[in-house]
Amino acid sequence: MKSKPETSSFVPSPERMRQHWSHLCSTIGERRAGSAGDAAAAEYILDQLRQAGLQAVHGESFPCVSVHEAQADLAIGIAGDMKPVPARVLAGSPATPGGGAVEGELVWIEMPEQAERLFQPSLRGKLVVLFGPTPTRADLHQRLVRCQPAAVIHVDDRLPFEWVKDDGVYPAWVRLYGMPPTVTIPYRAAWDLRKSGATHARARVNVQLKETTSHNLVAEIPGRRPGLPVVLLGAHHDTQCNNTGADDNASGVVALLELAALLAQTEPLRTIRLVSFGAEEQLSVGSACYVGAHRGEIATIGAVLNMDSISSPLGHHWLLRAGTVAFGKWLTRELAAAGLDTVEQSAPIPFADHFPFSAFGVPSVTLMRPNMNSGMRWQHHSSQDDLSNVSVEEMARVIRAIATVTSTLVAKPKWPFTRGLVPDQRAETARLAQELFGLRTAGARSPAKRPPPKRRE
Numbered sequence: 001m002k003s004k005p006e007t008s009s010f011v012p013s014p015e016r017m018r019q020h021w022s023h024l025c026s027t028i029g030e031r032r033a034g035s036a037g038d039a040a041a042a043e044y045i046l047d048q049l050r051q052a053g054l055q056a057v058h059g060e061s062f063p064c065v066s067v068h069e070a071q072a073d074l075a076i077g078i079a080g081d082m083k084p085v086p087a088r089v090l091a092g093s094p095a096t097p098g099g100g101a102v103e104g105e106l107v108w109i110e111m112p113e114q115a116e117r118l119f120q121p122s123l124r125g126k127l128v129v130l131f132g133p134t135p136t137r138a139d140l141h142q143r144l145v146r147c148q149p150a151a152v153i154h155v156d157d158r159l160p161f162e163w164v165k166d167d168g169v170y171p172a173w174v175r176l177y178g179m180p181p182t183v184t185i186p187y188r189a190a191w192d193l194r195k196s197g198a199t200h201a202r203a204r205v206n207v208q209l210k211e212t213t214s215h216n217l218v219a220e221i222p223g224r225r226p227g228l229p230v231v232l233l234g235a236h237h238d239t240q241c242n243n244t245g246a247d248d249n250a251s252g253v254v255a256l257l258e259l260a261a262l263l264a265q266t267e268p269l270r271t272i273r274l275v276s277f278g279a280e281e282q283l284s285v286g287s288a289c290y291v292g293a294h295r296g297e298i299a300t301i302g303a304v305l306n307m308d309s310i311s312s313p314l315g316h317h318w319l320l321r322a323g324t325v326a327f328g329k330w331l332t333r334e335l336a337a338a339g340l341d342t343v344e345q346s347a348p349i350p351f352a353d354h355f356p357f358s359a360f361g362v363p364s365v366t367l368m369r370p371n372m373n374s375g376m377r378w379q380h381h382s383s384q385d386d387l388s389n390v391s392v393e394e395m396a397r398v399i400r401a402i403a404t405v406t407s408t409l410v411a412k413p414k415w416p417f418t419r420g421l422v423p424d425q426r427a428e429t430a431r432l433a434q435e436l437f438g439l440r441t442a443g444a445r446s447p448a449k450r451p452p453p454k455r456r457e
């Protein structure tokens with residue numbers, strides 16, 4: 001009888017982890033989708049997967065729009081002087097006309113409670129400060145575009161710090177509805193700006209985009225029963241602009257490479273497929289392209305365990321679960337038994353690479369480690385997300401648990417959970433998949449035999 005590897009046999013190597021981390025974040029650095037850093041990371045990851053002895057190692061390219069250059073200048077008028085404010089371009093933003101400066105009255109909108117104040121023509125030509133989230137409903141986003149502000153200044157109220165956080169707007173919305181020139185400023189700079197009583201500002205946004213390609217990187221540890229649905233382990237290797245993404249998401253890639261090395265020593269019943277996705281920071285573009293390209297064989301993917309930002313020294317391990325309650329319960333229990341306690345979240349979340357799979361009913365999770373009560377990471381998408389703020393020990397714990405659970409999953413010819421989503425997740429997942437990714441699903445219904453409910457006309 002073939003003996004199953006013991007839990008204790010999965011011992012992650014801190015040296016190997018440090019080496020991968022250092023290569024991705026120090027040698028390469030920023031890995032913005034479609035950039036030279038992105039390509040260098042892809043080459044490194046493929047090479048490491050080959051060295052770990054994995055099979056069918058290859059890259060799958062997809063088109064992506066890369067930010068070639070993005071520069072923002074913002075100044076506020078106080079007592080006749082123009083005082084500079086640190087600002088960065090919000091991803092997706094167009095340039096101000098001709099890349100020149102626009103100047104106008106400052107208008108403060110506190111979101112979401114003042115969303116109803118977004119109407120034209122009162123905001124036309126003005127500089128609108130959005131304090132709070134950018135619109136998360138397509139109709140509000142469209143309304144903001146129709147207001148034709150000269151520029152929008154965004155303040156992320158979840159992170160009350162002195163540094164700028166890089167973020168973006170859903171690419172699908174930018175494509176479909178457009179976007180005003182938008183910059184983002186640090187919370188503390190907004191605080192001072194408000195206190196200054198300044199009534200007008202000047203902004204300049206310069207953006208150059210490049211149509212290019214990025215890559216999903218794929219490798220396999222072949223199973224003894226190739227006919228059984230595979231377990232897909234995922235992470236993403238790209239970063240936002242202006243940071244080296246040590247946690248988001250070099251941590252996931254380091255875990256993926258370490259899992260490759262550990263699991264390559266096993267002889268699983270089911271195939272283990274590892275995928276490092278590209279362009280996640282543009283809203284899961286790489287994983288959505290992967291699912292789109294492999295839609296005909298989606299039934300051969302049994303489950304997805306994705307890892308994103310898992311290395312905070314202090315934090316809470318979250319399990320973003322898309323799938324049945326039984327799937328969540330099983331996974332939570334197995335992870336806990338392997339030493340990793342997690343908090344389950346079951347609302348559909350499109351900001352992670354498991355989401356496009358879940359739209360087709362594949363039991364999918366993203367493991368994430370927020371370190372703030374809000375579910376955020378304080379260093380998120382900023383220069384603070386560097387190697388000084390990650391924990392090798394914490395990551396080793398995660399890797400050990402995922403290796404253990406994966407080896408349990410791939411040893412079983414039958415699983416104690418089915419495909420499909422719970423009814424609460426189904427409609428919202430289908431709506432988001434269609435609206436944000438153009439993925440048309442059959443309501444993310446499980447491939448069960450029961451016929452779809454008849455519609456009454």
Ligand SMILES: [Zn+2]
Nearest residue numbers: 248249308309
């Ligand atoms: Zn990420």
